[in-house]
Amino acid sequence: MIQIDLRRLFLKDEIHSVIRQMINLINSPVCIMDSKGKKIIGEMDEGLSCEYPIALENRAIGMVYGGEKASVLAFLLSCLANLELEKKALGREALKKYREITLLYDIAEKLTASLDPKEAAQLVVDVAKMLIKADNISVMLKNEESGVFELLASSGRELHPGEGLKIGIGIAGGVFHSGRAEIVNDISSDDRYVSGAVRVSSLMCAPLKIKDRVIGVIYVSSEERAHYTAEDLKLLSALAFQAAADIENARLYDSLKETFLTTVHILAETIEKRDPYTGGHIKRVMNYSMAVGKELGLPELEMEHLELAAVLHDIGKISIRDSVLLKKGKLTVDEFAEIKMHPIYAEEILDHIKHLKGIIPGVKHHHERYDGSGYPEGLKGNDIDIIARIISVADAFDAMTTDRPYRERMELAEAFDELRANSGTQFDPRVVKAFFTACSENRIPVERQGK
């Protein structure tokens, strides 16, 4: 509650002057005291026969002692105190709104949506944490397959670790179904509550909505009793609105990316084998390559190029006839020359795709050798794109460790020896080293290949 200190009222020159003039006008002794009985103006005297309270909202904030005329003074002071109170209330309101505006601008600046769903959700959680007092903030999405809430991001401990919270039960379930945000300041009075791993005394929950479709909730809880207000809920709802759109966009992007990669992957595999998809070579080459790329600390964009280049490394084989590509016996010199064209064919294909031009070096040069004796261009050392150097090792290792029409697969130890023996001639030693490190740290699932 806003307080008015009578004594401070007198610090204002104007008011002090008005009161002084009034006292002159009254022209008889007067004493003004604050609510604690401390003198502000005049001296207390037995002759001051009357007393008048200075009233503010039914409370006396001071007294005026004097003759009958002193009542005007008390009335005026009450009047001034009231005006001061109204001013203070308005000032506080303006300050509060000002803070809210600053927060909203902050949100707008910070919530520049990420295209990664988890990152987008984490951003919302981080912003909510700055704005709302809470021990736990969670963004939960409905998993369409399992029908259970899935934790996308949170601050604090996980509320329902393990199996997750079923949709339809609990307060979050209620909010999910009604699509309406709720405050529950006293959880003990709400029998929908399902207790989890974290103590909760008060909570707020707002639905994540895309138009009229609810995709999840944002959930804010406090271990001690909190007094969440309608304003807090309004803020949470604004955040939820933004979050829902950002997360949905990120999910759409993610899903398109997955579809793109899977489609290219499946097509490439089918092209490679000229047989229905078996989930083999390309997947392994991609896994090996990515593990090596990570070990070498490639930046994010390079990792994306590596992934695509690994998937598409043999795409040029589309243009090689069955009679050569699927031949069981030994190839003639001419036939081998045709096989050696596949990196060039790959370049011709990828050259039509604006955003894939970046992966051409990785694809085109995966048969170059570190010592310059490879094809198609006989590039040497670091002139060969790092992506091509990585795929070269991954591709060779997979070829050695899987059965081929013309020979059985090698033992693992033998394949490792082979990599080691050709490090520095066929392969980049740095890449071979990274491959072994990744293997020894179990980041390359070598036990699965060739089975």
Add this chain to the structure above:
Amino acid sequence: MIQIDLRRLFLKDEIHSVIRQMINLINSPVCIMDSKGKKIIGEMDEGLSCEYPIALENRAIGMVYGGEKASVLAFLLSCLANLELEKKALGREALKKYREITLLYDIAEKLTASLDPKEAAQLVVDVAKMLIKADNISVMLKNEESGVFELLASSGRELHPGEGLKIGIGIAGGVFHSGRAEIVNDISSDDRYVSGAVRVSSLMCAPLKIKDRVIGVIYVSSEERAHYTAEDLKLLSALAFQAAADIENARLYDSLKETFLTTVHILAETIEKRDPYTGGHIKRVMNYSMAVGKELGLPELEMEHLELAAVLHDIGKISIRDSVLLKKGKLTVDEFAEIKMHPIYAEEILDHIKHLKGIIPGVKHHHERYDGSGYPEGLKGNDIDIIARIISVADAFDAMTTDRPYRERMELAEAFDELRANSGTQFDPRVVKAFFTACSENRIPVERQGK
């Protein structure tokens, strides 16, 4: 400027009562008049020898006439008027902030980013239009290839139609380079200004920034002189911040989608021909199909499925051997049976791709016939997916109007006759009708095929 009406001050019971008590205290005639000389309290009398102004910010808002003691009254009224003024100013401030908050919540609700760059930009323009007084609002992005601003969305007339505004000149160019938002309330005093198709007297311009990278500007202009304030610019900058992120995400999505479609398209074409990409069959089948789908009013999701299904309709041919697929002479019964497997092979491939399962019916059944005599399942009429029925017409028309290894292409008129003749048996009559409508409206580029 905020005005205080002396007369209204007396409407407040408390104040009226204080003044009345003061007049009693003064105990001699008094008259209070407003600034226009109209009486508020008391009567004007020659005996009122003194006059005291009621001052508010160095201006007299009224006069008090009376004896010497009346000066206290004038002073008190000045004091009350001042307090009232302060209260009013605070009230206005709170109201203004309240409105700003409502606007910011509105922005948060309305700016739920679209994944279409133009739509995302238009949304920002529409929101800006509600918030800021302007005749013209434009979102311009730098075209990385041409180095010129490209209009992404606008309200009002286009500022620089035709060749667009070069980056580096004009105020927008300045903002683009400095990365700092600007207000120019008097354009005639700014010699950077490059006049365009629209009269501009005042403008604001804010950069669209992704972290420290400027991708474009948002530009707000008024034909008449406007008085844009720092607050307007703050609002525009907040919008610009949001807009930049939304547009960038939409562009990334767009670019991924384009890469996906192009990649699949190029691969499918290469698979179809077992030869380098020639930009032929698949592109035409896709164009014909999309024109027919549009004519039939297919909803957006169906159109997306149609596009992908048209691109992938022959993907199953990957699994057919060269000896059959590329055979020049007439096929044997067994060979034709193998060809007829390609829709089944396509299903096997697409079945591995979660988000492409929806296009399987369109791909698998594009060789079904409306009368039930097609393959692989002999489906009939509307049991055949509408997408498959569309691709069937598009595919047949392209086959007829392009040269094949075993025959020359038909004349256009002949191919049209063929479609007409088989409408109701091989083809869905509705689809054939839509194809002809689209042709007659030049939405199908038939003159290009087969060249």
